[in-house]
Amino acid sequence: MNKNDLRFFEEYKKLDLQLKDLLEENAGVSAYLAAMEETAPKDQAAVPGWNADYRQLKHLRRARNRLAHQPENSDSVTTKKDLLDLQDFSRRISDGTDPLSLSRAAGDRSGRVSEEKRSALLWLILLLLLVAVLTGLIIYSFVS
Numbered sequence: 001m002n003k004n005d006l007r008f009f010e011e012y013k014k015l016d017l018q019l020k021d022l023l024e025e026n027a028g029v030s031a032y033l034a035a036m037e038e039t040a041p042k043d044q045a046a047v048p049g050w051n052a053d054y055r056q057l058k059h060l061r062r063a064r065n066r067l068a069h070q071p072e073n074s075d076s077v078t079t080k081k082d083l084l085d086l087q088d089f090s091r092r093i094s095d096g097t098d099p100l101s102l103s104r105a106a107g108d109r110s111g112r113v114s115e116e117k118r119s120a121l122l123w124l125i126l127l128l129l130l131v132a133v134l135t136g137l138i139i140y141s142f143v144s
Contacts, residue, residue: 001076005067008078008086012064015090022093029061032100039103046106053089053099060086 001009012029019028023035036044036054044050059082066077092098096105 001067001070004080004083005076005078008083009064009067011083011086011090012060015086015093018090018093029057029064033057033061035100039100043103043106044099047099047102050099050103056085057089060089 016028019032020026023031025031027034033054036050036057047053063078063082070077089098093101
């Protein structure tokens with residue numbers, strides 16, 4: 001393992017712990033990937049780059065597994081880009097701009113919108129009922 005591989009391995013362990021805490025699971029990155037797989041397609045579609053993030057995280061997990069199981073004297077497994085991608089994903093988890101956080105936020109917004117639409121529709125119905133009652137009263141007063 002070279003220096004880059006060692007740094008990658010340490011950064012991966014940090015991300016794994018971060019995700020274990022976030023998800024309250026025993027398996028950090030694997031649990032995050034499972035949660036991504038269980039996310040509804042419409043929620044996945046609401047997040048730009050969802051599939052690319054999923055593939056990238058799977059790639060990073062495979063690289064970590066190769067490092068964990070390779071002999072000490074073998075060639076480098078990870079690239080500088082792998083390390084940067086791992087650090088970027090960890091930052092996005094901290095910032096709440098990771099795929100799962102974004103899909104949950106999009107779901108919350110759509111729930112609020114439908115709640116707002118429901119409320120507006122109720123007010124419209126009440127207004128129409130009021131207009132109908134007033135119209136009936138006016139007609140009744142002319143007829144009497």
